[in-house]
Amino acid sequence: MKILVPIKRVPDPELKAKLKDGKLDLGGAQWVVNTFDEYAVEAALRLVENADSGDRDGEVIVVTIGPDDAGVQLRSCLAMGADRAIHVQGDDVELDSLMVAKTLKAVYDAEKPDLILMGKQAVDGDANQCGQMLAGIAELPQATFAATIEVVDEGKALVVGREVDAGVEYKKLPLPALVTVDLRIVSPKSVVNHVTPDDHEYSDGPRYASLKGIMKAKKKPMDQKTMGDLGVTATAVVTELEVTLPEARAAGQIVESVEELVKKLHEDAKVL
Amino acid sequence: MGNVVALCETNGATLRSNALSVISLARKAAELHGGEVILLLVGKGVSAAADDACRYAPKVVVVDNDGLENYLAETYAPILAKVAQDQGASIVCATATAIGKDVMPRTAALLDSGMASDIADIETADTFKRATLAGNAFSRVKISSDIICVTVRQSEFSPADALDSVGTKSDAEAGELNSYGAEFVKLEGGGGGDRPDLNDASIVIAGGRGMGNGDNFAILEKLADTMGAALGASRAATDAGYVPADWQIGQTGKIVAPDLYFAVAISGAIQHLAGMKNSKTIVAINKDNEAPIFQIADYGLVAKWEDTIEPLTAEIAKLKASQV
Ligand SMILES: Cc1cc2nc3c(=O)[nH]c(=O)nc-3n(C[C@H](O)[C@H](O)[C@H](O)COP(=O)(O)OP(=O)(O)OC[C@H]3O[C@@H](n4cnc5c(N)ncnc54)[C@H](O)[C@@H]3O)c2cc1C
Ligand SMILES: Nc1ncnc2c1ncn2[C@@H]1O[C@H](COP(=O)(O)O)[C@@H](O)[C@H]1O
Numbered sequence: 001m002k003i004l005v006p007i008k009r010v011p012d013p014e015l016k017a018k019l020k021d022g023k024l025d026l027g028g029a030q031w032v033v034n035t036f037d038e039y040a041v042e043a044a045l046r047l048v049e050n051a052d053s054g055d056r057d058g059e060v061i062v063v064t065i066g067p068d069d070a071g072v073q074l075r076s077c078l079a080m081g082a083d084r085a086i087h088v089q090g091d092d093v094e095l096d097s098l099m100v101a102k103t104l105k106a107v108y109d110a111e112k113p114d115l116i117l118m119g120k121q122a123v124d125g126d127a128n129q130c131g132q133m134l135a136g137i138a139e140l141p142q143a144t145f146a147a148t149i150e151v152v153d154e155g156k157a158l159v160v161g162r163e164v165d166a167g168v169e170y171k172k173l174p175l176p177a178l179v180t181v182d183l184r185i186v187s188p189k190s191v192v193n194h195v196t197p198d199d200h201e202y203s204d205g206p207r208y209a210s211l212k213g214i215m216k217a218k219k220k221p222m223d224q225k226t227m228g229d230l231g232v233t234a235t236a237v238v239t240e241l242e243v244t245l246p247e248a249r250a251a252g253q254i255v256e257s258v259e260e261l262v263k264k265l266h267e268d269a270k271v272l
Numbered sequence: 273m274g275n276v277v278a279l280c281e282t283n284g285a286t287l288r289s290n291a292l293s294v295i296s297l298a299r300k301a302a303e304l305h306g307g308e309v310i311l312l313l314v315g316k317g318v319s320a321a322a323d324d325a326c327r328y329a330p331k332v333v334v335v336d337n338d339g340l341e342n343y344l345a346e347t348y349a350p351i352l353a354k355v356a357q358d359q360g361a362s363i364v365c366a367t368a369t370a371i372g373k374d375v376m377p378r379t380a381a382l383l384d385s386g387m388a389s390d391i392a393d394i395e396t397a398d399t400f401k402r403a404t405l406a407g408n409a410f411s412r413v414k415i416s417s418d419i420i421c422v423t424v425r426q427s428e429f430s431p432a433d434a435l436d437s438v439g440t441k442s443d444a445e446a447g448e449l450n451s452y453g454a455e456f457v458k459l460e461g462g463g464g465g466d467r468p469d470l471n472d473a474s475i476v477i478a479g480g481r482g483m484g485n486g487d488n489f490a491i492l493e494k495l496a497d498t499m500g501a502a503l504g505a506s507r508a509a510t511d512a513g514y515v516p517a518d519w520q521i522g523q524t525g526k527i528v529a530p531d532l533y534f535a536v537a538i539s540g541a542i543q544h545l546a547g548m549k550n551s552k553t554i555v556a557i558n559k560d561n562e563a564p565i566f567q568i569a570d571y572g573l574v575a576k577w578e579d580t581i582e583p584l585t586a587e588i589a590k591l592k593a594s595q596v
Binding site: 013016017019024096097098101120121123124125126127128129130131132133134135136137139140141142143144145147157159162163164165166167168169170171172173174177182183184187237238239240241242243244245246249251252253254255257258259261262264265266269271272 | 344345346349369370371373374375376377378379380381382384385386387388389390399402403404405406407408409410411412413414415416417451452453454455456457458459460461471475499507511516517518523524526531532542549552553554555561566567568569570571572573574580583584587588591
């Protein structure tokens with residue numbers, strides 16, 4: 001299976017947001033691979049590998065649209081085990097979701113993968129749009145919020161367990177298709193390709209790059225492209241005017257007993 | 273400037289409660305756009321809910337077709353896009369439910385439209401406010417496409433009231449349905465039982481990893497039943513399999529803003545706070561007095577749940593008994 005994994009760099013979500021002139025101050029940002037995209041890379045690797053022998057049947061290609069620096073995040077995905085990378089030059093702060101989707105569509109047309117596997121949302125903008133937009137433009141069937149993926153029909157289709165409001169919905173997609181992943185896709189038994197024994201348990205979470213992986217990644221191919229090369233002429237229709245920080249909640253109080261808590265909820269907060 | 277088409281989810285003969293939030297947004301948007309609110313019902317058998325929908329808007333468009341028995345983004349998105357165009361919409365909206373989040377960006381792509389997801393407000397006709405960075409920042413975005421697609425955060429838009437006048441219903445064709453080979457297989461329900469839906473409840477009780485195991489949640493269930501509350505959980509608790517995944521509250525789970533929120537044995541990671549910090553009153557029960565949850569709690573009790581939840585349930589039951 002040939003899998004294309006779009007990844008986005010995001011400012012480290014553990015660090016506090018700072019503002020400058022009504023915009024996010026990204027001057028000192030520590031960039032990392034968007035968590036969900038790292039999960040998508042992990043899921044893609046699980047789909048193409050035999051976890052016991054380490055053999056591969058397929059290819060995992062990572063792609064990002066971002067400035068020069070974003071090559072670092074592509075390399076870290078190569079170090080996890082992706083085979084090659086495509087770096088499309090672009091100012092990630094100025095892009096909107098539709099432009100990302102149109103650019104990825106051009107990459108999809110050039111690569112013709114069996115599957116596009118990506119994060120359900122970028123944890124900076126929390127938009128949760130690009131995957132669905134890309135599926136719409138590329139006229140592909142889609143399964144968003146995947147918690148499980150099973151390869152079926154001799155590799156011609158997938159059954160995806162999707163996390164929806166009322167539980168888990170199973171949806172079957174013939175390939176080629178687009179899947180966006182949710183948190184639980186990196187659980188020990190969430191990906192079943194029937195090459196790796198079905199009862200195989202992965203360790204929870206995305207794999208770390210080994211030292212060997214990091215060394216190998218330096219030699220893996222990274223294609224450099226521009227949006228122009230790909231024939232993408234779209235401009236952003238969504239622009240960010242301003243960023244503000246929410247007001248801090250007023251400090252609360254520590255109560256000493258259950259009785260005091262209930263009294264305050266009843267008499268002061270009037271919620272009981 | 274044009275009309276506002278709002279996709280409304282239904283349940284049998286009625287609109288789902290989440291639909292009332294998108295109707296609130298649609299009314300505000302229609303004023304700013306100088307157009308009309310048009311509610312859209314899509315699915316097999318949705319005609320049954322048309323009367324209910326007509327109580328909320330001057331116009332209701334129904335696409336009722338046997339081929340739409342199971343929701344699929346592939347078949348729904350083209351219908352939304354077509355109705356939007358046919359009805360002269362300048363805004364298409366839905367609530368940010370699992371369906372809204374899945375179908376609206378695909379619809380936006382078909383319309384070549386810009387989209388703002390999970391919005392907290394519409395400020396002018398083309399400017400929207402939405403939370404980003406796990407709720408640590410708000411972003412104001414302006415969208416310049418002819419049609420704008422949005423999904424709304426249910427907790428930020430209070431449910432719309434019915435109007436005095438009753439709207440008119442019209443049917444629209446589904447057109448040719450193409451699922452691109454996708455098929456619905458089955459739904460495995462989570463386990464909320466008869467309790468209120470997390471998104472609608474005025475009281476939510478959430479348990480975290482510190483509950484230790486799934487059986488221990490029974491004690492929270494009793495507390496919830498005493499107050500008519502919904503149950504929720506942190507990601508650590510759902511990942512550990514204590515409770516179903518659809519109980520998860522947070523950046524990547526459900527976003528709630530009840531009148532009263534209990535965080536029991538939850539540390540208060542930013543991703544969890546993203547899903548509950550707009551609750552009116554927050555109570556934290558945690559044995560660690562340095563847990564970050566205490567920084568946003570209105571009332572904190574530094575204690576083990578083992579020592580507090582049963583007495584709390586009894587105390588509240590006592591209060592309730594005195595109120596009747
Ligand atoms: C991309 C991403 C998305 C995420 N999305 C979400 C999300 O949507 N929702 C979410 O919740 N998390 C989310 N997380 C995870 C989040 O970062 C935390 O790991 C998680 O919220 C921790 O859950 P917890 O508070 O239950 O567990 P812990 O952090 O382990 O805290 C357990 C708490 O229980 C207390 N405790 C233990 N025993 C007792 C006792 N007997 N009585 C009282 N207190 C006790 C402890 O003092 C501790 O504070 C996400 C993480 C990532 C990376
Ligand atoms: N600049 C980008 N380059 C590559 N992929 C991206 C980019 N922006 C978003 N994506 C992909 O789209 C997914 C959803 O992002 P979003 O819709 O912005 O929340 C991410 O998880 C990525 O897989």
